[in-house]
Amino acid sequence: MEPAVAxxxxxIFERLAIIGVGLIGxxxxxAARAQGAVRTIVATARSPETRRRVVELxxxxxxxxxxxxxxxxxxxxxxxxxxxxxxxxxxxxxxKLKAGAVVSDxxxxxxxxxxxxxxxxxxxxxxxxxxPVAGTEQSGPDAGFAELFQNRWCILTxxxxxxxxxxxxxxxxxxxxxxxxxxxxxxxxxxxxxxxSHVPHLIAYNIVGTAAHLEQVTSSEVxxxxxxxxxxxxxxxxxxxxxxxxxxLNNREAVLEMLGRFNEDLAALTRAIRMGDGKTLFDLFTxxxxxxxxxxxxxxxxxEPDFGRRAHGAETEAPIxxxxxxxx
Amino acid sequence: MEPAVAxxxxxIFERLAIIGVGLIGxxxxxAARAQGAVRTIVATARSPETRRRVVELxxxxxxxxxxxxxxxxxxxxxxxxxxxxxxxxxxxxxxKLKAGAVVSDxxxxxxxxxxxxxxxxxxxxxxxxxxPVAGTEQSGPDAGFAELFQNRWCILTxxxxxxxxxxxxxxxxxxxxxxxxxxxxxxxxxxxxxxxSHVPHLIAYNIVGTAAHLEQVTSSEVxxxxxxxxxxxxxxxxxxxxxxxxxxLNNREAVLEMLGRFNEDLAALTRAIRMGDGKTLFDLFTxxxxxxxxxxxxxxxxxEPDFGRRAHGAETEAPIxxxxxxxx
Numbered sequence: 001m002e003p004a005v006a007x008x009x010x011x012i013f014e015r016l017a018i019i020g021v022g023l024i025g026x027x028x029x030x031a032a033r034a035q036g037a038v039r040t041i042v043a044t045a046r047s048p049e050t051r052r053r054v055v056e057l058x059x060x061x062x063x064x065x066x067x068x069x070x071x072x073x074x075x076x077x078x079x080x081x082x083x084x085x086x087x088x089x090x091x092x093x094x095x096k097l098k099a100g101a102v103v104s105d106x107x108x109x110x111x112x113x114x115x116x117x118x119x120x121x122x123x124x125x126x127x128x129x130x131x132p133v134a135g136t137e138q139s140g141p142d143a144g145f146a147e148l149f150q151n152r153w154c155i156l157t158x159x160x161x162x163x164x165x166x167x168x169x170x171x172x173x174x175x176x177x178x179x180x181x182x183x184x185x186x187x188x189x190x191x192x193x194x195x196x197s198h199v200p201h202l203i204a205y206n207i208v209g210t211a212a213h214l215e216q217v218t219s220s221e222v223x224x225x226x227x228x229x230x231x232x233x234x235x236x237x238x239x240x241x242x243x244x245x246x247x248x249l250n251n252r253e254a255v256l257e258m259l260g261r262f263n264e265d266l267a268a269l270t271r272a273i274r275m276g277d278g279k280t281l282f283d284l285f286t287x288x289x290x291x292x293x294x295x296x297x298x299x300x301x302x303x304e305p306d307f308g309r310r311a312h313g314a315e316t317e318a319p320i321x322x323x324x325x326x327x328x
Numbered sequence: 329m330e331p332a333v334a335x336x337x338x339x340i341f342e343r344l345a346i347i348g349v350g351l352i353g354x355x356x357x358x359a360a361r362a363q364g365a366v367r368t369i370v371a372t373a374r375s376p377e378t379r380r381r382v383v384e385l386x387x388x389x390x391x392x393x394x395x396x397x398x399x400x401x402x403x404x405x406x407x408x409x410x411x412x413x414x415x416x417x418x419x420x421x422x423x424k425l426k427a428g429a430v431v432s433d434x435x436x437x438x439x440x441x442x443x444x445x446x447x448x449x450x451x452x453x454x455x456x457x458x459x460p461v462a463g464t465e466q467s468g469p470d471a472g473f474a475e476l477f478q479n480r481w482c483i484l485t486x487x488x489x490x491x492x493x494x495x496x497x498x499x500x501x502x503x504x505x506x507x508x509x510x511x512x513x514x515x516x517x518x519x520x521x522x523x524x525s526h527v528p529h530l531i532a533y534n535i536v537g538t539a540a541h542l543e544q545v546t547s548s549e550v551x552x553x554x555x556x557x558x559x560x561x562x563x564x565x566x567x568x569x570x571x572x573x574x575x576x577l578n579n580r581e582a583v584l585e586m587l588g589r590f591n592e593d594l595a596a597l598t599r600a601i602r603m604g605d606g607k608t609l610f611d612l613f614t615x616x617x618x619x620x621x622x623x624x625x626x627x628x629x630x631x632e633p634d635f636g637r638r639a640h641g642a643e644t645e646a647p648i649x650x651x652x653x654x655x656x
Contacts, residue, residue: 202597209616223628227628232564233528265534281569281573285569
């Protein structure tokens with residue numbers, strides 16, 4: 001037997017601490033266990049209800065009731081709480097971290113995370129911020145699943161001077177969970193995600209808000225006729241409010257920059273509509289198809305029409321065809 | 329045997345002519361046949377390739393090579409071409425329409441359709457404009473399917489004075505195809521669809537265009553990290569360019585009105601981000617969840633996370649877990 005094969009079963013980290021067990025935290029727990037990426041999982045959550053649910057779901061080997069207790073003795077601590085809460089968690093766990101431990105997170109913003117967490121962490125601890133670009137519109141420990149990270153990207157943004165072996169171990173951990181790993185500068189991460197994630201969420205939240213408060217069109221009409229495109233936006237606009245509030249408060253400059261670009265382009269498009277400039281509209285509408293093709297080609301999206309919504313839009317029981325009377 | 333039951337098998341219209349056999353036209357052909365809603369289907373399309381494909385797919389009993397030939401002798405003529413082409417089609421078919429025939433369409437805009445088509449149609453013909461609010465991002469005769477209209481809404485906008493029996497027959501036709509039917513004023517239709525369909529398409533096209541032309545973030549990065557939300561927008565931005573150009577050119581006032589509302593709200597949201605006003609953000613992000621819940625409750629959307637994308641995002645073959653070397 002080849003030694004490399006025998007080695008493959010060895011965990012990357014001995015003891016993993018997950019702080020915050022929502023969609024992402026619970027998916028990490030499930031995936032890490034499924035892949036044997038760690039030997040032991042200890043988890044904690046702020047609310048007693050969540051901790052109880054984590055026990056019921058059997059997501060961890062041990063569930064403790066404080067962040068400090070979870071961090072004590074852990075080899076990898078992953079902070080899976082909203083971006084705005086990460087600094088306080090770093091302060092709480094710092095005294096309990098063992099020398100050589102790796103601290104990471106899953107925040108959608110990276111510069112602010114480094115600003116808020118790094119100052120609290122002791123020198124003998126390795127800080128490797130991470131952002132798995134994956135998720136659904138659902139929240140909580142029940143929403144997670146082991147396959148969430150498969151074929152998705154996880155971006156690491158280690159500050160300059162971070163121990164290379166610690167970065168490498170975190171990379172292998174995420175690869176074991178099925179992710180592709182990319183290392184990036186935090187500021188560039190924040191700009192990239194502003195356009196691929198933050199601004200899309202903002203305009204989805206915005207149009208759902210606009211549609212809900214019109215005088216001319218009722219909410220009931222918006223809901224009934226949503227299959228014309230609107231309903232796609234409501235998925236994103238159903239994402240966790242606390243998480244997204246914190247993203248916008250903590251990635252302000254990049255979001256405002258990208259929003260400025262979006263608005264410039266929208267002004268040009270609005271002008272084309274006002275002027276009846278069909279060529280400008282047609283040219284844009286043709287170019288945008290290529291981007292989707294590329295996203296499907298690299299496996300980041302399904303090629304099925306309508307996202308493969310079941311039975312092509314007949315999600316509820318298909319109505320029994322209504323009998324019709326004589327055709328006069 | 330009850331007479332009502334025996335009657336149920338009788339077609340609503342004898343001869344259906346479909347002019348334009350794309351996603352919608354071909355879905356009507358498939359559904360009308362599957363439900364026995366008509367006795368005979370004649371179809372035509374502008375391009376010889378499409379007509380050939382309609383023959384190969386066996387979508388119609390007869391495929392003819394002109395709009396006039398399709399309309400001749402038909403009891404129901406449904407014009408399924410882009411909004412901007414409907415007026416010319418009405419002019420072509422007018423001389424061939426038989427007395428008492430019903431003419432309809434499937435355009436996403438209704439006032440302009442009435443403006444463009446009605447003047448050409450002879451008095452002894454009934455004009456019942458229709459808009460089935462259903463579709464996918466795909467185009468062409470192969471993209472259609474018989475279930476497309478099930479549990480979706482079809483909006484009829486008959487001009488004042490339209491024969492009530494003709495409206496009733498068109499209603500029964502769409503109900504036979506599985507749709508729920510609503511009768512609406514054309515101007516109100518155009519305003520409602522501007523917010524539930526046209527503006528969502530415009531901002532989806534717009535953000536995909538913005539993302540493709542940034543200096544700071546490459547297209548390759550946009551594509552790789554699209555799973556953070558952006559990819560949902562690319563589905564809508566892959567819709568047929570000609571159809572959508574015509575929608576914006578022909579529903580200008582309503583689209584500009586709704587776009588104005590969208591922009592006002594976005595300005596307020598932008599200000600909240602700039603000012604660090606987390607409460608405004610959190611409140612909006614909480615309210616928008618309710619709209620999605622309602623859309624799911626009335627069966628216009630799937631409740632599955634991520635639209636039920638297969639294997640939760642592992643659309644390509646799930647990668648084989650990478651073996652990792654010793655956990656040092």
